[in-house]
Amino acid sequence: MKRLSVIRTAFLAVILLLLAACRLPVVQEKKEYIKNPVLPGWFADPTIKKFGDIYYIYATTDNEMLASGAPTVWYSRDLQNWYNYIMEVPSLNSVNLRNFWAPDILEGDDGRYYLYFGNCQAGCNIYGYVSDSPLGPWEKLHDDDTPVIANGYPIQNFPSLDAQFFRDDDGTIYGYWGTWVHYNHGYAVGVLNNETMDEVSDGANIPLEQTPNPFEAAYPMKKGEKYILMYSAESCHNETYKVLYSYADSPFGPFNPGENNPILQTNEDGSTHGPGHHSVLQNGNDYYIVYHKHDYPFTAGGMARQVCIDSMIFENDSTIKAVVPTTRGIEAFVKSEVPENIADQAGASASSFYHLNSPDYDYGYSPANAFDDDNATMWKAADNTFPQSLTVDLGEEKKVERVATQFEFATYYYQYKIEYSIDNENWEVFADRSANRIPGSPMIDDNSVKARYLKLTVLGAEKTGVLAAVWNMKIYSSAFELPIQIENKASEIEPGAASSESLLAGFEIDEQSSLKSLANTGTLGENFTVEGDLALVTDKETGEHAIDFRNGFLQLDGVEVPRSLEWNGSFSVVARVKNPVIGNEGECLASWCNRRELYLANTFNAPFYNKSNYGAMAHLDGHFDMPFNNLPEANKWHTIVVTFDGVVEKVYVDGKLDNSQNMLLSSQIKGAKIRIGASDVGEYYTGLMSRFALYDYALSEKEIGEF
Template structure:
């Protein structure tokens, strides 16, 4: 009887222990281990070469996921270091797209890097190096792709290639995106002599991989070939991971009965998980995937890399993955000492409170010392300088400070100071002239202090915030995984906002009989507007206004650099549109649609009833409509603001719609155009006035502007 009681007690203990082990934690909990990388990265490929882990990924949250080609590396799978790889550009142009990279070790011991790029057709290109991090050399000096667009079938988009080395040494590739429109994934064998071309390629019928989208990934379990892939849409919560299995690398494949195996969880703390790879460590499997950020950036392209346990029920069945914020247990013991800043008290010059029609969220100072890559401290606006102070609670020895800024591949200029009393400050590290990006930024010294003060002075890109995922403080030095350092940038620090009214066009200030072929801009940048097409100065309901029929005003001054990249702005206008059902109806534009031709590199304010009726960003996944379209043929005050985080449209002083965004505004060749876009899309209605500022006005300020500029009847 005693033995039975002991047996059942043991079973209960084990069962309770398993429940406890599976229990997740809040997404903003201190010490959460998902995401594993501090930054915006997607499409992760996880590899282990020797004793070092590497994650090759798409750099996200800018220019339609077209950031620098970077790799993350770690020896303990906890402390990750970012490196910007040296990859030669194409002969015809520089590389912007570095999408969904993968890496293969050849029979010659060299490393072969492959990634997708759509600048010269949507192709897969290949590079080779003696090390996993480069420097890289082209496989083809003539830029011949390894997998070309239209292969193996005409019109097929060759992106998202992943390679699989079989037990017989053969290497197979699997690729394809938007495959539900393109007839299924593709498979082929990599020519191991050249490592630069595919042979025996074919398409996998759609029925063998139901509900696909992109991101095929092949692995082998026993004698079974497991073809995993991502389904639904990468832009929203429907994104998921699925699988099929076969006895051959070419199929035919049988869909898994329990698909999808990884999806958005119930509380949506893991939102839109997908585009993964798999790490096998001893007999355990881990799925490394990306998920969307929280608060979620519009279009779902501010993604972060996570890891969770993946369990095979048998060689052809994967159990459903439980996505977590907790992540996984330590794979190996870390030699990095205790972070003495963890959980300590913080204060800051300011912090950002995101208030929109979707979210109410605070980027608190304490999020900088919580060792959680899902949270960050972000200043209240994108003005600098901004500071963050960490109180260690007592005077301690400080040998190393590691700072993870929001964007790993752009530099921040900053200084670190220390103090024993919080009043008298001495220099710990002066990076006020820094032009080298990195994550973490590592600063060593040997001091005793209670307080550490980080002051962000400037950023490489316009409109980036003083923002920190984590700042970590150590009392002793320790070895770093690899002796890598990024090259310094030649780009000077970003131009800051002038906090001025840039453009002021007001019909009421013109005489009734004025010629309007040219009009002086009364805003701070000056210049002259030149009319093109059909615009007249008329009265509508007794209000003097420009009547746009098929014309525009174009300013002869360059778009100010304070509006570049993620620069803040406000557009205010009094308008009356007789027909809101028309396409286009652009009130103002100031970006070049063709410079990057990427989704969030273009901005324009519109007034129509369509999906981009308020703001145009080239791609429907990023455009913003009016929730309630302003009534046609009536005067309205329409305002668009962007503060570097949230885009808001106001109608008659009230917020109508908003979305979290990060822009990559292309202004280099652009013109400020009133009443049209750079390709036409003309406004057809009345405009009494329009103003453009290079900062985001508060709602209180907007109400004042609305009152001051309200057109009067004559």
């Protein structure tokens, strides 16, 4: 019996070993992350809120007219899959609403939603609106446009922008606001009437020394018994932008600077560049900072910004640890119900893609970028011509029920079609949006097909000069419920104009030329009109025939500036010039936008020849203007060429690249004339010019070398 017991024990041991050896590995659930950037598009100054089971991000729409895009909101259930909606916000009585800067929103005691944002069209004020929904439509709190916080409150000439509110434990709502505060005496604080929600009282100044090195974007919150005032410092246009904080025992202060300042700044490798203007999301005992950072490659002026999220940790109620900015973002704390994107990391090809090759960058906007589930990368076509196509290979035949396309600009419409194929040769239509006028991100198209290949063909866009470009194209084997069933309204704007790929305006002076009938050699035709007293001269040193512009300019009357030059339209300007004296201002070689009617950056475009920050190209704001790196020598003949291909602006001097910068333009041409030797406000060129040419496309380096 004893022997049987031993045998039985040994047998059981063997069985247990075999079972252990055959044990299936433990399958760990794949972690989900809220990746950075969070949103697929150009947005800044984010305010994140949760109403019900849906998260909302209200933000400034960026990368056009000094961040003056449409008033939009993003919404999501899981903080991973976001949907954009253009809100209906009534315009001001005096001006058409254009600035929708740094919005904030509160849920009132009455269950309604109160939206606040800054606007500088009628003075830099904070205006208020109300709605029964976080999405609107919105109604004015004051029909006569009385601001909730007016310019000059509580200090004379104080710009009331960047307002953020928080509700204290006793129900009192405090607001903090101010920008350019480093020369406006510091931030301001006041109490919002929590019954009417339409006025602020008890306004007070927070002295500069309580928030060292401030610029804008105050963000208030409470931790325990401490009042935390976070804010952004330095310049929003470059890598110096950062987040600091102070704390106090009272909402009005006095505030004490935090110990770990700055808590968020440009990191060593530059992957997080110029982070700031943030809000904070709390989930239980965890805090997350939601902020914007600059794009890569960097766009001149720092107005192409994207929203990110990272963990924010308190050491105690008055001390915040330095934030570690990441590309991974944070681990998701809401499980996503969205099915697998079957196009993630799939093979891709395109009709073309843009290769940014400049002194600062060697970067490709490759087709694979549209299938990497990364909001920092995109596919972009090689130029702004249409059609352009993007194709994905799923690897094998699969069921496809939904395609969600995130185009570069969420608030412009794109016209496109999606086709599917089994063999990459025979194609059928999945969705036809060739006449689309509805903007949105993502654009959702549903069908039910079997396919291995899908092809997106972009046929046009709402804005002239905008390239076919896609952050992500996501494909699903099944449709799914969206957080909110709502669609943007169709735009009434005609699609952007195509380039004529031609010389629009030009002349070349020779011994037969006459100022009485100087013909335009470009496709726009007509003769140039002489304004002032110009003279034809012959350079004694070189024998070159030219126009002396010291006492006037040329204007092309009888024709409108073509739409191919509006908005982000490509162009090239060629000017053969000799400037005897190069000053610090003026010396406009040509213009086709009116400076006096515009005040927002990138809406004005004109090549110059002077020593200033706009010596090569003016865009209304020093942060966007382009100087010469090497000023062309005075009193000598030079051929100056400026080109813009929809992405990069370049200036060449005598065939050599002198300077370049990444740009997005918002050129306003309505009512403007093509002028040579002046802008609409003067800024006269005072030298000689023997040749001029204006094209509505970007010349190649080979073409430039032939001048």
